[in-house]
Amino acid sequence: GAGVSQTPSNKVTEKGKYVELRCDPISGHTALYWYRQSLGQGPEFLIYFQGTGAADDSGLPNDRFFAVRPEGSVSTLKIQRTERGDSAVYLCASSLRAAGGVSGELFFGEGSRLTVL
């Protein structure tokens, strides 16, 4: 597609359940980012992929959060044993190169709104 695609757009789950959020970046973009945005806040960095590898996962809040990008394109953010505090919009972004570099503009998806009851 023309832009970054994220599914599902909305996910409601119960505390303790496992959740997967998918991101399909713009074709050809090597860099992929996951951010989390709580109501009234700016996006908070979670993890950054360059190709297939996680180049920086320092933003993942704890070991319940994990992300993969096995073929260097689609990425999945996985959250185990969800807690109510995990409720937020999870944004995915991609860029042709990495942020800040030449052609480093981030293109965001519409986000996946996660609600943990």
Added chain:
Amino acid sequence: GENVEQHPSTLSVQEGDSAVIKCTYSDSASNYFPWYKQELGKRPQLIIDIRSNVGEKKDQRIAVTLNKTAKHFSLHITETQPEDSAVYFCAASTHGGSARQLTFGSGTQLTVLP
């Protein structure tokens, strides 16, 4: 790590007036400063960016200024229109041998009153 602070959190202006949003950053190695606009329920979209080798950049009604010494940068919107109403986020990034992530400010809700 980088810390970005943004002010004000809310800003209301009359249509046609100017709006200014300010951000400070902590990491002197940061060298790329984009601004994103996010309309309600929509994705953030880049509106303008500036790199540390310039002090000012302008694109029609939007301009960004950067003061590296003071570690702050500002967004200026002139002749505001109702469609400028949105949340605006500043961000800062360090790019070295391996590029890094953007750190965002907490956002400014801009309301342009007709």
